[in-house]
Amino acid sequence: MKKVLLAPIDPVHDVGLKMINRGLKEAGHETILLPPDLPPEEIVEAALRENVDCVLLSRTLGYDVAEHTARFVDLAEAAGLREKVLLGIGGMAIRPELGAEMGFDGAFGPGTTVAQALAFVEGRPFSEVAGDAVKRSRPDLTAGYTYEYKNTKIQALLDQIVDQFMTWAADRTSPAVERAALRKAMLDAKKNGEDVSQLRQAYGKLCTGASAAFYATGALPDVVREVTQSELEQLWKYCAQADSKGPSPDIRRGGAKPLVFTQYGTGCLVTDIAHVKLLEAWAADGVVHFDPSWGARTEGFMEGVLSHRGDGTIITAENLFHIGHSLFAHTLFQVRAHRGLNTPETVLLAGELGAHLTKINIAYGSLAGGTDPERLAIDAFEAMRLAAQYGLPYDVVTNEELAGVPAHKAFAGMLATLAIGRRLGGRPILQPLFCKGPEALIRGLMDDNYVDFNAAKVIALRSIIDAPIWPGAPVGFMTHTEDRVQSALTTSLHAALGAAVGVDAVSIASTDEAYSGGPIVSGSRVDTLRGVKEALRFFGHAKITPTAAAETMANELVDKIVTVLTQATETGFVAGLYQGIFGNPDDGAYPGRAGKGSVTRRTECVR
Amino acid sequence: MEDGKLKPLSAMLDGLDIETFFMCRDEAEGRNLMLALLTQLGFADVDIVFIEHRGPGARVRGRAYLHRPGVSHPFGGQSA
Numbered sequence: 001m002k003k004v005l006l007a008p009i010d011p012v013h014d015v016g017l018k019m020i021n022r023g024l025k026e027a028g029h030e031t032i033l034l035p036p037d038l039p040p041e042e043i044v045e046a047a048l049r050e051n052v053d054c055v056l057l058s059r060t061l062g063y064d065v066a067e068h069t070a071r072f073v074d075l076a077e078a079a080g081l082r083e084k085v086l087l088g089i090g091g092m093a094i095r096p097e098l099g100a101e102m103g104f105d106g107a108f109g110p111g112t113t114v115a116q117a118l119a120f121v122e123g124r125p126f127s128e129v130a131g132d133a134v135k136r137s138r139p140d141l142t143a144g145y146t147y148e149y150k151n152t153k154i155q156a157l158l159d160q161i162v163d164q165f166m167t168w169a170a171d172r173t174s175p176a177v178e179r180a181a182l183r184k185a186m187l188d189a190k191k192n193g194e195d196v197s198q199l200r201q202a203y204g205k206l207c208t209g210a211s212a213a214f215y216a217t218g219a220l221p222d223v224v225r226e227v228t229q230s231e232l233e234q235l236w237k238y239c240a241q242a243d244s245k246g247p248s249p250d251i252r253r254g255g256a257k258p259l260v261f262t263q264y265g266t267g268c269l270v271t272d273i274a275h276v277k278l279l280e281a282w283a284a285d286g287v288v289h290f291d292p293s294w295g296a297r298t299e300g301f302m303e304g305v306l307s308h309r310g311d312g313t314i315i316t317a318e319n320l321f322h323i324g325h326s327l328f329a330h331t332l333f334q335v336r337a338h339r340g341l342n343t344p345e346t347v348l349l350a351g352e353l354g355a356h357l358t359k360i361n362i363a364y365g366s367l368a369g370g371t372d373p374e375r376l377a378i379d380a381f382e383a384m385r386l387a388a389q390y391g392l393p394y395d396v397v398t399n400e401e402l403a404g405v406p407a408h409k410a411f412a413g414m415l416a417t418l419a420i421g422r423r424l425g426g427r428p429i430l431q432p433l434f435c436k437g438p439e440a441l442i443r444g445l446m447d448d449n450y451v452d453f454n455a456a457k458v459i460a461l462r463s464i465i466d467a468p469i470w471p472g473a474p475v476g477f478m479t480h481t482e483d484r485v486q487s488a489l490t491t492s493l494h495a496a497l498g499a500a501v502g503v504d505a506v507s508i509a510s511t512d513e514a515y516s517g518g519p520i521v522s523g524s525r526v527d528t529l530r531g532v533k534e535a536l537r538f539f540g541h542a543k544i545t546p547t548a549a550a551e552t553m554a555n556e557l558v559d560k561i562v563t564v565l566t567q568a569t570e571t572g573f574v575a576g577l578y579q580g581i582f583g584n585p586d587d588g589a590y591p592g593r594a595g596k597g598s599v600t601r602r603t604e605c606v607r
Numbered sequence: 608m609e610d611g612k613l614k615p616l617s618a619m620l621d622g623l624d625i626e627t628f629f630m631c632r633d634e635a636e637g638r639n640l641m642l643a644l645l646t647q648l649g650f651a652d653v654d655i656v657f658i659e660h661r662g663p664g665a666r667v668r669g670r671a672y673l674h675r676p677g678v679s680h681p682f683g684g685q686s687a
Contacts, residue, residue, distance in 0.1 A: 223677070234682040266676035274620055274680070309677030482657040484668060517654040519676050521622040 002053040002121050007034040007043045009068050014058040014091055016112070023114035024121060040072040044079050054121050055081075058091040065093045066102070073103045088120055136247040136330035138356065139259060139285070141468045141504045142393045142427040151464045151558065157565040158419035164572045165420055169381045171602045174595070175206045175299055176375075177382045180344035182206070183301075187317065187352055207300030214302045223309040224302070227269055232305070232322070235270050239326050242277040247328055251283035251533045256541070258498045259505035260532055261334065263474070265290025266519050267308035269319050273326045278522050282529040286332030286357070288473075288507065289323065291315050296340025296370065297594045301349075311519075315346060320353040332356045337383050338397050339369030341595050344382040351390025358387055358394040360421070360428075362573070363413025363582045367589040368400035373577035375595035381420070388425035395431040395470050396421070402477060404438040404588025407457060408560035413582040415561065416573050418467065429468045429504070432457040434494045435477035438588065445553065450479065451497060455546040456553035458501045463558060471498050472507035480513040484524070487511040488531035496535040500544035508532055620681060622672045624656065630664040637665030645671050 006021050008014045014036075021033045032050055034043060047055050057072065059065055069089060076082045082103070089099045090108035099107020106120045119126035149155035182203045186196045204215025213219050220226070251260050262284045264272045276287050292312030295301075305318045313319065315335070324333055334357035337346035343360065350358050362380045366373035387394050396417045398410035414430060421428040434454045440446040445453040458469055475494035480487045491508050498506040510524040568576040576582060583589030625645065631637045638655050645653040650671030657668040674680045 228683075231680075231682050238682065268676035268680060270680050270682050271621065271674070271676040274682070278620075307677055482668075483659070484657065512656070515656050517656070518670070518672055519621070521624070521670070521672075522620045523622075523624060 001028055001030060003030045003032075003050065004054045004056060004121055005032050005034065005043070005047050005050060005052040006056045006058075007038060007046075008036040008058045008060075008091075009038075009040070009043070009072070010058070010060050010091075011037045014060050016060075016091060017056065017058040020056065020090075020114055020117045023118055027118055027122075029121065040068070040075050043072065044075045044081055047076075047081055047085060048079060052085060054086040054088065056117065056121070057087075057089045059089065059093045060091050062093045066098065069099075069102045069104075077103075086121070086123070088117070090117070136250065136328070138330045138332060140393075141259065141357075141429055141470060145468050146466045147422055148466050149464065150462075150466065153562060154415065154464050154558075154565060157562065157569055158415060160569045161416050161565065161573050162419045162423050164569075165377075165381075165416075165574070166423065168572065168574065169378060172378045172599050173602050174375055174378045174382075174599050176341055176344050176379045176595075179203055179206050179300060179342070180348045180382060180386070183317075183345050184348055184352075203300065207298075209298040210294075211298050211300035211302055215300070220302070220306070224306050224314065227305040227307050231270055235273055238274060239277055242281060243328070245281070247330060248281055248283040251285065251529065252499075252536055256499070256536075257505075258470075258495070258503050259285035259332070260495065260529070261286040261288055261332070261470075261472075261505055261507045262510070262525065262529070263288040263290045263507065265311065265313045267292065267310050267313055269305060269307050269313060269322060272313050273323060275520075275522055275525060276323065276326060279525055279529070280328055280331055282526050283533065284331070284529060286334060286505070287327070288334045288359075289313065289315070289320070289336060289355075291336065291340075291346075295342070299341050299595075301342055301345060315342070315349065317349055317353060320349055320355065324354045334359060334395075337394075339365035339371050339376070339592075341371065341375070341379070343376070343379040344386060347383040347386040347390070347392065347394075351386060351392055355392065357429075358383070358392050359397055359431075360384055360387065360394045360417065361396045361398070361414060361431075362417050362420075363410070363577060364397050364400045366577050366592050367405065367413070367583045368403045370592040371594045372596040372598075373574055373591050374599050376592070377574045377577075378599050379595075380417070381424075384421045384424045384426050387421070388427075391427075393427040393429055393468075394421070395429040395472070397431045397473055398433055399473060400583055400589055401433045401435060401437045401439065403583070405583035406439045406560075406587065407432070407437075407453075408557050409564055409581075409583050409587065411457075411461070411557065412561045412564035412568070413577075415464065415565070416568065416582075418465075420573075429470045430461050430465075431470050431472050432461060433473070433477060434471040434475040434498065434506070436479045437477070448549075449547070450476075450494070451544060452546045452550040453553055454494070454497055455501050455544075455550045456557060458503060459550060459554035460557040460561070463554065464561070468504040470505040470507070471503055474509035474513065475506045476509070480509060480511075482515045484511040484527055487513055488528045491528050492531035492535035495532045496539045497544055499536055499539060500542070616673060617681060619673050621674050621676075622670050623650070624668055624670050626666075626668045628664055628666055631660070634658055634660040634665060637667050641667045641669035645669050 088106040096107045210221045333355045335350040335355045336359040337343040338359040366376040396414045418428040476490045479490045511527045512520040512524040652672040
């Protein structure tokens with residue numbers, strides 16, 4: 001036990017010093033808290049009289065800091081206090097370098113925690129990894145949800161759609177389904193030290209474009225290169241330094257909802273990992289892997305630790321391995337498989353390499369993601385089967401709303417995908433957009449405020465099914481500008497709305513969301529996370545109350561979802577995608593063409 | 608601490624943002640002032656992230672990229 005004298009050298013008491021006083025007492029130390037604004041002579045006199053082990057000063061106001069602290073140190077030295085007593089100083093006006101210059105044993109600037117002050121008093125290094133560590137565990141977004149339908153009419157329609165879909169999909173396959181099986185065989189063979197050359201050859205025959213060239217000749221595209229061992233070694237030093245600080249405190253308050261996810265995908269694996277570590281440091285709960293758009297149009301994945309000059313980070317087993325291993329155990333890792341020609345293998349790699357979540361939606365990927373509906377339906381069917389096998393929950397994204405598809409059509413597609421996923425044993429997560437999309441603009445749904453329409457989406461989905469909800473992606477889409485302050489603010493307010501309506505997670509952008517002149521910089525990621533933290537802190541468990549319009553909008557959404565699903569029972573899900581039931585060209589949705597004609601019956605040979 | 612021995616640019620992960628308020632006639636002048644500032648500081652890969660001109664001048668945020676993903680990074684990166 002130590003005896004500690006605490007003295008605010010300000011006209012007013014420093015709240016921080018009071019908190020430290022309480023923390024020291026709780027830790028079993030004896031403390032004496034002096035009144036504010038005592039002259040240095042009286043503080044030194046009190047320290048001598050009380051025979052303390054440690055003196056902690058605080059200074060909040062910025063003027064004459066150097067003079068005040070220098071006078072105290074001179075007096076402490078003259079009185080013989082300096083040699084036998086630990087001297088510390090902290091507060092808003094203190095910079096660590098100033099305290100050291102003045103001769104204090106410890107100096108603590110703004111943001112110092114009680115745990116840090118306690119470690120100083122106890123004469124031990126502050127270690128967030130040991131006893132002072134912030135404890136974080138990896139949450140499960142789907143925990144506690146029953147997936148029971150509250151709207152039995154919609155349940156009946158979805159059951160019918162799923163029955164039709166399962167029959168249609170049962171005997172169909174695609175090159176992506178075949179490649180996923182080959183990749184699994186290759187991973188297993190490598191684990192057993194077996195030769196994979198024949199499997200690799202067979203895999204290469206199912207590839208196109210850059211991937212076909214890679215397996216034929218080993219060539220990489222001009223914009224892709226292998227990351228060197230030297231780069232990785234330097235990167236691991238950076239990661240080790242980041243990890244030595246331990247996990248950051250929760251961005252949410254005491255584990256309250258929502259979890260906060262943010263996307264990476266600069267193209268460069270090294271930069272991505274560097275960004276991911278700072279996202280963790282500023283307390284993001286999860287990170288989302290964003291892959292290149294050309295990857296979605298190319299059959300097959302390359303291999304190796306690869307860097308890409310352009311947006312989106314290439315999916316390879318090796319890249320996912322390195323990203324996954326750079327993360328703290330509590331950080332959720334999502335790999336998207338919602339579009340393109342490699343969705344089953346994406347989920348397979350995510351499952352094999354320790355990712356915790358994936359992203360699948362047949363309607364979005366085929367109406368706004370460029371993939372042929374029939375092809376994506378078969379690939380997603382296999383992807384959802386694999387997700388269930390690996391225990392990977394997946395969000396069902398509805399970003400087709402950004403193309404102009406009305407929310408009710410996007411939601412109908414989302415619910416159909418969710419229902420198929422449930423039939424396959426999966427744990428899907430609803431992902432409505434919190435955005436100012438074309439529908440909202442055209443219909444004036446957000447003319448008064450940004451709360452009602454977003455809240456209506458959550459109200460509508462909650463009235464349909466008891467399932468987790470994770471708005472994205474990112475929240476506030478199309479409300480961001482290039483202004484850093486406005487961008488962080490709109491994201492933060494949308495995140496706060498998510499918290500107020502009790503969603504399970506939100507995906508957030510950086511403050512560079514609307515800046516198109518270059519890649520996202522690290523500082524812009526930090527700025528948004530700081531804003532979101534402040535917004536969640538500001539509102540806490542207080543509610544944001546939508547106007548009566550939200551309920552009306554929610555009822556309208558549900559009614560229109562019923563209409564769309566009724567139509568889909570007549571056409572079937574996949575045919576309905578081609579026919580525009582879930583979004584048509586007038587809405588801005590076009591059935592994708594990538595992979596068209598590549599689905600075959602299982603009795604046929606796809607190789 | 609001998610500041611002369613510190614190499615702050617080599618510690619930057621990706622870019623440097625500079626924000627200020629320029630007294631200027633219009634947005635174009637504000638843009639030129641920021642680009643000139645960044646160039647005069649010795650940066651080559653520069654841009655305006657945000658600018659808003661009102662009344663007496665412009666609120667400006669300029670950016671200099673030290674590293675672009677896939678081109679270089681501070682961990683010994685090379686060109687793709």
